[in-house]
Amino acid sequence: MSTQAPGRAPRLVMKFGGTSVADLDRIRNAAMRVKREVEKGYDVTVVVSAMAGETNKLVEFVRNASRPEGANHPGLFDSREYDAVVAAGEQVTSGLMALTLQEMGVPARSWMGWQVPVRTTDAHGAARITEIETTNLERKFGEGLHAVIAGFQGIAPDGRITTLGRGGSDTTAVAFAAALGAERCDIYTDVDGVYTTDPRIEPKARKLDRIAYEEMLELASLGAKVLQTRSVELAMRYKVRLQVLSSFEDVPGTLVCDEEEIMEQNVVSGIAYSRDEAKVTLVKVPDRPGIAASIFGPLARSGVNVDMIVQNIGADGMTDMTFSLGKDEIAKATAALEGEKAAIGWTDIVIDDTVAKVSVVGIGMRSHAGVASKMFNALAADGVNIKVITTSEIKVSVLIDRRYLELAVRSLHAAFGLEQEPAA
Amino acid sequence: MSTQAPGRAPRLVMKFGGTSVADLDRIRNAAMRVKREVEKGYDVTVVVSAMAGETNKLVEFVRNASRPEGANHPGLFDSREYDAVVAAGEQVTSGLMALTLQEMGVPARSWMGWQVPVRTTDAHGAARITEIETTNLERKFGEGLHAVIAGFQGIAPDGRITTLGRGGSDTTAVAFAAALGAERCDIYTDVDGVYTTDPRIEPKARKLDRIAYEEMLELASLGAKVLQTRSVELAMRYKVRLQVLSSFEDVPGTLVCDEEEIMEQNVVSGIAYSRDEAKVTLVKVPDRPGIAASIFGPLARSGVNVDMIVQNIGADGMTDMTFSLGKDEIAKATAALEGEKAAIGWTDIVIDDTVAKVSVVGIGMRSHAGVASKMFNALAADGVNIKVITTSEIKVSVLIDRRYLELAVRSLHAAFGLEQEPAA
Numbered sequence: 001m002s003t004q005a006p007g008r009a010p011r012l013v014m015k016f017g018g019t020s021v022a023d024l025d026r027i028r029n030a031a032m033r034v035k036r037e038v039e040k041g042y043d044v045t046v047v048v049s050a051m052a053g054e055t056n057k058l059v060e061f062v063r064n065a066s067r068p069e070g071a072n073h074p075g076l077f078d079s080r081e082y083d084a085v086v087a088a089g090e091q092v093t094s095g096l097m098a099l100t101l102q103e104m105g106v107p108a109r110s111w112m113g114w115q116v117p118v119r120t121t122d123a124h125g126a127a128r129i130t131e132i133e134t135t136n137l138e139r140k141f142g143e144g145l146h147a148v149i150a151g152f153q154g155i156a157p158d159g160r161i162t163t164l165g166r167g168g169s170d171t172t173a174v175a176f177a178a179a180l181g182a183e184r185c186d187i188y189t190d191v192d193g194v195y196t197t198d199p200r201i202e203p204k205a206r207k208l209d210r211i212a213y214e215e216m217l218e219l220a221s222l223g224a225k226v227l228q229t230r231s232v233e234l235a236m237r238y239k240v241r242l243q244v245l246s247s248f249e250d251v252p253g254t255l256v257c258d259e260e261e262i263m264e265q266n267v268v269s270g271i272a273y274s275r276d277e278a279k280v281t282l283v284k285v286p287d288r289p290g291i292a293a294s295i296f297g298p299l300a301r302s303g304v305n306v307d308m309i310v311q312n313i314g315a316d317g318m319t320d321m322t323f324s325l326g327k328d329e330i331a332k333a334t335a336a337l338e339g340e341k342a343a344i345g346w347t348d349i350v351i352d353d354t355v356a357k358v359s360v361v362g363i364g365m366r367s368h369a370g371v372a373s374k375m376f377n378a379l380a381a382d383g384v385n386i387k388v389i390t391t392s393e394i395k396v397s398v399l400i401d402r403r404y405l406e407l408a409v410r411s412l413h414a415a416f417g418l419e420q421e422p423a424a
Numbered sequence: 425m426s427t428q429a430p431g432r433a434p435r436l437v438m439k440f441g442g443t444s445v446a447d448l449d450r451i452r453n454a455a456m457r458v459k460r461e462v463e464k465g466y467d468v469t470v471v472v473s474a475m476a477g478e479t480n481k482l483v484e485f486v487r488n489a490s491r492p493e494g495a496n497h498p499g500l501f502d503s504r505e506y507d508a509v510v511a512a513g514e515q516v517t518s519g520l521m522a523l524t525l526q527e528m529g530v531p532a533r534s535w536m537g538w539q540v541p542v543r544t545t546d547a548h549g550a551a552r553i554t555e556i557e558t559t560n561l562e563r564k565f566g567e568g569l570h571a572v573i574a575g576f577q578g579i580a581p582d583g584r585i586t587t588l589g590r591g592g593s594d595t596t597a598v599a600f601a602a603a604l605g606a607e608r609c610d611i612y613t614d615v616d617g618v619y620t621t622d623p624r625i626e627p628k629a630r631k632l633d634r635i636a637y638e639e640m641l642e643l644a645s646l647g648a649k650v651l652q653t654r655s656v657e658l659a660m661r662y663k664v665r666l667q668v669l670s671s672f673e674d675v676p677g678t679l680v681c682d683e684e685e686i687m688e689q690n691v692v693s694g695i696a697y698s699r700d701e702a703k704v705t706l707v708k709v710p711d712r713p714g715i716a717a718s719i720f721g722p723l724a725r726s727g728v729n730v731d732m733i734v735q736n737i738g739a740d741g742m743t744d745m746t747f748s749l750g751k752d753e754i755a756k757a758t759a760a761l762e763g764e765k766a767a768i769g770w771t772d773i774v775i776d777d778t779v780a781k782v783s784v785v786g787i788g789m790r791s792h793a794g795v796a797s798k799m800f801n802a803l804a805a806d807g808v809n810i811k812v813i814t815t816s817e818i819k820v821s822v823l824i825d826r827r828y829l830e831l832a833v834r835s836l837h838a839a840f841g842l843e844q845e846p847a848a
Contacts, residue, residue, distance in 0.1 A: 024489055065524045085520060088516045091515070092509050
C-alpha cells in the first residue's frame with residue numbers, strides 16, 4: 001500500500017509509551033530513533049505518553065482531592081477536571097521531547113491536543129477522536145518542522161480538555177497516521193514485537209514478522225497487552241500499517257497489517273491465554289424465551305463483563321446456563337444474580353474459580369478445516385479436560401482447569417508447529 | 425472605591441502561591457477560605473500557582489533535556505517548549521483546586537490560560553498580558569460557577585502557551601481583578617502581611633494595616649519579597665485593591681491601596697534593606713560630556729543592574745565615578761569596564777564588596793521635610809558611616825558598611841517611631 005502523495009516527503013508516525021520516555025535518558029534514546037527516521041527523509045510525527053508513573057500519580061491526586069473529609073474512599077469526581085489534571089503528564093513529555101530533538105539538531109515542536117486540534121467527543125475520561133485537523137501540522141512539515149504530539153488528549157466541542165482513556169496514546173498515534181496518510185505507524189514499547197505465545201511459558205515462542213489486524217484484535221482482547229484494542233480497530237478501519245517494536249533494542253518488530261500483505265501464514269498464528277477466569281453455572285433455569293436476557297441484562301447493568309456463554313439443552317423444560325467471567329468479578333456477578341433469583345428462577349449457582357482460558361487464533365482457519373479437532377486432540381493427549389468451548393471465525397477458545405494452563409499452551413504451540421517459520 | 429456594577433454579585437480574586445497549595449491538605453485549607461468568601465456572596469475567581477517545588481522540577485527537566493550530550497551546562501533552549509512544559513504545573517493545581525471545591529459543595533471549574541483566554545505577547549518565558557477575555561468566565565458566574573485559573577500562563581498570538589516569568593501568578597491575579605472589576609484581590613501567601621521592617625532583625629516590627637502602591641513598589645524592589653513588582657505596578661495602574669494575607673493563620677493582612685484610602689500614616693512607612701551590595705569607584709575619569717554614557721552603556725549591555733550612582737565633582741578636568749550593584753555582579757561589571765578602559769580613560773577601579781543598603785520609605789515624605797537629616801542623625805548617633813546617598817520622592821537610601829546593617833535597621837526603626845501605630 002503506497003500512501004505517499006506526489007511532491008511531498010513520506011510520513012511516519014512514531015509512538016513512545018510511558019516506559020520509553022520514563023526519564024530524560026530514555027527520552028534521549030527515543031529521540032535518537034526519531035532522528036534516524038528523519039535522516040531517511042521522513043516527515044515524522046512523534047506521539048508521546050506521560051513519563052512512566054506520572055499518570056498514576058496524577059490520578060491519585062484526583063482521587064484524593066475528591067475524597068470527602070474523613071472518608072476512606074474517593075467520592076465521585078468531575079471527569080472534566082480529571083482530564084485537565086491528567087493531560088498535564090503528556091504535555092510535559094511532548095515539550096521535553098521537542099527540546100531533546102532540537103538539541104540533536106532535529107527541528108521539532110510540541111503540539112497539545114487542543115493546539116492541533118484533535119477534536120473529540122465530550123465523553124471525558126474515555127473520549128473518542130472525531131477529527132484531527134492536520135492543516136497546521138502539514139504547513140509546519142513544509143517548513144521542515146517535525147511534530148511532537150501530546151498523546152491521549154484532545155479537545156471537546158465546548159473547548160475543554162479531554163482524554164481518551166488509559167492506553168489512549170496508541171489510538172492517538174493511529175489516528176494521526178490515518179489523518180496524515182503516513183506510510184506506517186511505529187509503536188515503540190518495552191516488548192520487541194508480537195509473539196506466537198507468551199515466551200515466559202513457552203521459550204520456543206517465535207516473534208511474528210507480520211500479523212493480520214483481525215488476529216491482533218483477538219490477541220489484544222485475549223490479554224496480550226501489547227496494543228490497546230481500540231487502536232487496532234482504528235488501524236484496521238483505515239488500513240494503517242502498525243509496527244510494534246522495542247525502544248531499547250535494535251531488532252525488527254512485528255507489522256500489524258492487512259491480511260493481503262501477509263504472504264506466509266500458518267493456519268494458526270498464536271496461542272493466547274487468560275489466567276484468572278471463573279465459570280458460573282446457573283442450575284435448572286426455566287428453558288423459555290427471554291431467559292438469557294433476564295440473566296445477562298442484570299449482569300451487564302452491574303458492569304460485569306461476561307465472556308463465554310454456553311446453554312445446555314435440558315429436559316423437563318429446564319436448562320443449565322454456564323458463562324465465564326474474570327475471577328475478580330464473581331462477587332459482583334453473584335450479587336446481581338441473587339437479586340434477580342425470583343425473576344430468573346434458578347435452583348443453584350455453581351462457581352468454579354479455578355479455570356483459565358486458552359485460545360488458538362489465526363486467519364488461516366477460515367480456509368482450513370480441522371483446527372478445533374486438532375486442538376481438542378492435542379489437549380486430550382496431554383490429559384487436559386475441556387470445560388467450555390467457544391469458537392469464532394478465526395479463533396477457538398476453551399476453558400480448562402488453571403493447573404493445566406502452561407501445559408496446554410505449550411502443547412498447542414507444538415501441535416500447530418508455531419516454533420517453525422511459516423512456509424511461503 | 426466601589427467597583428460593583430448594578431445587578432451582579434460582588435467579585436473577589438483570591439490567589440494562592442506555591443506553598444499555599446503544596447499538597448492536597450493545603451489545597452483543602454485554601455479551598456476552605458474560598459468557600460468562606462463564596463458564602464459571603466462573592467463570585468470568586470481563584471488563581472493558583474504550581475504546587476511548591478513543581479515548577480523547579482519542570483525547569484530542571486527543561487535544562488537537562490537541552491544539555492548537549494556530555495556537556496555540564498544546559499544549552500540554549502526553545503522558550504516556547506519551556507513554557508509548554510512549565511505551564512503544566514499550574515494546570516494540575518487548577519484542576520485539583522476545582523475538584524476540592526466541588527467536593528466541599530462549591531460549584532467551580534478550572535480554566536487554563538488558553539481557555540479563558542488570557543492573551544499575551546509572544547515573549548515566551550516573560551510574556552506580558554495584553555488582554556483577558558472575561559465573557560466566558562462571566563457567563564459561568566451567571567450559572568453560579570466559580571472560576572479557578574491556572575496562574576502564570578497565557579496564550580501567544582500564534583496559539584502557543586506562554587508564561588509570565590517567575591512569580592507571574594501574582595500578575596495573573598491582579599490582571600483578572602482589573603478585568604473583572606473585582607472588589608479586591610487577595611494574595612494568600614506564607615507571610616501574614618507587610619511589616620515596617622524585617623521582624624527577624626527588629627522584633628518590634630509592626631504589621632501595616634495599609635500601605636500605598638508606591639511604597640509597596642519601593643519595598644518590593646528593595647527586597648521585601650512579598651509581591652512581584654509587576655503585579656504591584658499593574659494594581660496601581662488599574663487601582664486594584666490588593667490584600668496580602670496568610671494562608672495558614674486567620675489574621676488580618678495588609679491592604680495595598682491608593683494613598684487616598686490611607687487615613688493614618690506615619691511619615692515613614694518602613695525600613696527596607698539589601699544585604700549583599702557592592703560599591704565600585706572609577707578613579708580619575710575625564711570630566712567631559714558623555715562620560716556617564718560611556719561607562720553605564722557597556723554595563724547595561726553586559727546585563728549589570730546598576731543601582732545608585734554618584735559623581736564627585738573633581739579638579740583638573742577629572743572626576744571619580746561611584747556606583748553600587750549586587751555583589752554577585754562584580755565580575756561581570758569589571759570585565760565590561762576593563763574592555764572599555766581605553767574609551768573611558770580611568771586610572772583605577774576601587775571595589776568595596778562589604779557594603780549593604782538601607783532605605784527609609786514613605787509617601788509622607790512628600791509633605792514632610794527633614795526625613796533625610798533625621799535618618800543621617802540617627803545613623804551618626806550610632807556611629808554608622810554613610811558611604812553613598814540617593815533619594816527619591818518617597819525614599820532615602822544609604823550605602824553603609826555591611827557590619828552595621830542590623831544596627832542601622834533597628835536604629836532607624838526606632839528613630840521614626842515605627843513600633844507605634846500611626847496617629848489619625
